[in-house]
Amino acid sequence: MTPSLWSVPALFLALAAGCSPRLPDCAPDETYDADGNCFQRDNSLSDQMQAIVDGAPECVLLPVGDRLDMGSGCADGACAEDTYSHMVDVLGEADCQDPDQVENTMIWCSWQGGDLDAFIWDENGDNAPDSNEINQGLHLSLGWDGSDQQGLGIAISLSCFIDVYGNTDSDSIDTWDDGSVYGVSWIDRGIFIDDLDGDGYVDLLSIFGVY
Numbered sequence: 001m002t003p004s005l006w007s008v009p010a011l012f013l014a015l016a017a018g019c020s021p022r023l024p025d026c027a028p029d030e031t032y033d034a035d036g037n038c039f040q041r042d043n044s045l046s047d048q049m050q051a052i053v054d055g056a057p058e059c060v061l062l063p064v065g066d067r068l069d070m071g072s073g074c075a076d077g078a079c080a081e082d083t084y085s086h087m088v089d090v091l092g093e094a095d096c097q098d099p100d101q102v103e104n105t106m107i108w109c110s111w112q113g114g115d116l117d118a119f120i121w122d123e124n125g126d127n128a129p130d131s132n133e134i135n136q137g138l139h140l141s142l143g144w145d146g147s148d149q150q151g152l153g154i155a156i157s158l159s160c161f162i163d164v165y166g167n168t169d170s171d172s173i174d175t176w177d178d179g180s181v182y183g184v185s186w187i188d189r190g191i192f193i194d195d196l197d198g199d200g201y202v203d204l205l206s207i208f209g210v211y
């Protein structure tokens, strides 16, 4: 069992609370203003973000690929907020288990040997995902070896994501008690990266699609 099983519910609940209508897909060097429009962002990094870059390995991107689409929240043809039945159609049968963490209402389902995972609601309480319920984002972990059009994916330096997506606010940087960083998120893009073992390489990528 990976630490992602306990970190993800907290992320999800935070996201669910702040869920907003989907926004247009901005270019990588743009972000959203208060009205949901794209605008060119300031490319200078905050001191905190610069420190993360400085402490992380040099960025070596993956070969460009088409298995990952961060903006749409899709991996291997399955997308954030797809129904469970659609995910099974696309990815095949899942290995599902109730992590018994959120009052038995969400089931953790895994595909590809656990490299691609998602929570699905279990509203009818039979401890199995409901076929008509949607996933609550996709979670890609070490072993998932796809990439996107920019060469982003798993097991690359945190600095690669910061190179592409730039600053995020300080509330979107997760730290351990000793101040070391284990997670960075760009909530308006629905992108969360975690480096739970602290080696500077991403070991969990969660995608929720553009918010």
Ligand SMILES: [Ca+2]
Pocket (backbone or CB within 6 Å): 121, 122, 123, 124, 125, 126, 127, 128, 129, 130
């Ligand atoms: Ca069910």
Ligand SMILES: [Ca+2]
Pocket (backbone or CB within 6 Å): 194, 195, 196, 197, 198, 199, 200, 201, 202, 203
């Ligand atoms: Ca790592």
